[in-house]
Amino acid sequence: MPKQDIDSLIATLSVRDRLPRDEEAVLRALDWRTRTVPAQSEIITDRSSPDESCLLLDGLAARAMSLRNGDRQITTLHVLGDFVDLHSMFLSVMDHSVVALTQCRVAFIGHNRLREISTEHPHLGRLLSMMVATDAAIQRNWILSLGRRRAESRLANLFCELYRRLEVVGAVDGASFPLPINQSTLADVLGLSIVHTNRTVQHLRATNLISWQGGTIAIHDWDGLVELAEFDPVYLNLDLAER
Amino acid sequence: MPKQDIDSLIATLSVRDRLPRDEEAVLRALDWRTRTVPAQSEIITDRSSPDESCLLLDGLAARAMSLRNGDRQITTLHVLGDFVDLHSMFLSVMDHSVVALTQCRVAFIGHNRLREISTEHPHLGRLLSMMVATDAAIQRNWILSLGRRRAESRLANLFCELYRRLEVVGAVDGASFPLPINQSTLADVLGLSIVHTNRTVQHLRATNLISWQGGTIAIHDWDGLVELAEFDPVYLNLDLAER
DNA sequence: CGCTCGTTTGAAGCTTATCAAAGTCAGTGG
């Protein structure tokens, strides 16, 4: 695996806790098994019992769950630097699937190996648990969104969150960030119909908060977006972030 | 602390993983600081930075988040045996508050002590992480509910989940379990208005799936409730449960 | 007995879903 591949994980961790040199070295020295998966493919199957966990090196992935009628809900979006299913190390059977929304590069590492390094380096083990907990905090914010925010605020919130998370791993470009998904997928994140998702996006455009073309979101009015979203990044746990 | 107080934690853990005698002994020997808190009081304040975690020994508690307009969303219900904010061990600032929905007995234990025993007993540390991960799985199911299930199915799902979780800690009585909250609180769980919550409850009664009086839910038709809810308990991670 | 809190009912309105069709655009083959 190319050396810089692990950089986004290092960035994700070190913005949230101190990451000593030796622990960083341990992570870099791990025997990651990398793979490239095509867009729309399943990285991890629902109801399976993986014996390894998967780090996202590049691309956009999602946890997805479905109802019998085919309705799909995406419960978390994953960006580079995210451990996509550390959860499977602690839960024996997957309660959801993980799908690649774009082409993704991923790196696998065995649960046994992760358990070994957690025992040898307890602080590193705690960092892994912190990622699980951060994940859960992101999910809680999404529960608040789905339960109590209306469509527009919900979408604004998503854009704010993605901007901040992508910023951490150096994947934003000024006030723009990549979002190479279609509105049908976005609807599955928002818990809305495609039609209403489209109308909601159009309204954010019309009020000049954002634009969205060619798979890129440009934020034109960050303060306005934050206001509409009632966005407070505490839940992202970015304590050591510079701002 | 009376000896049996910790039993519900032991039950919660041992239904999900093997819990060796010595680890159980470690948990029982911990220097828990117990407290009784009145209904409606805050156990942990939003935006605070606790240095201890809180185990629920008795009663019903909830993670709560609010919007500026006062709308409240409950993101997780906690029952006896649940670690209410293990998350705070890994996240420095609380992204939500924890409130007692009924009078609660709780037991606090310092984060430092938890870190010590996690280092000395790595498997026990992993059990703690498993509780965080189980919590996250419960939240994911709730995201699916809020995003894609309509009110009736959402409520049915909640009742199925609570029944199974309370069963683990021996808090059900036949086909009944305690739910000593009012419909306003239930509305905050479901992400609905009080009025619609009331109508949804009445519909479950009218179709003879459940009854609800005096703070007790009686399930009259488990299979019907499961069917309506599309309830699949995989996400509760009850691997070692007998059924 | 009158209060208060919680539940229930009714009516109107808003947000979002559903259905159907048209518009746009990039890619493809004739």
Add this chain to the structure above:
DNA sequence: CCACTGACTTTGATAAGCTTCAAACGAGCG
């Protein structure tokens, strides 16, 4: 070079689900 195709976005019209407001009802309590 142009018509065709298929995926995606956009628009319009109607309906369903849920919220809001207002008021009545009921049980427990000082």
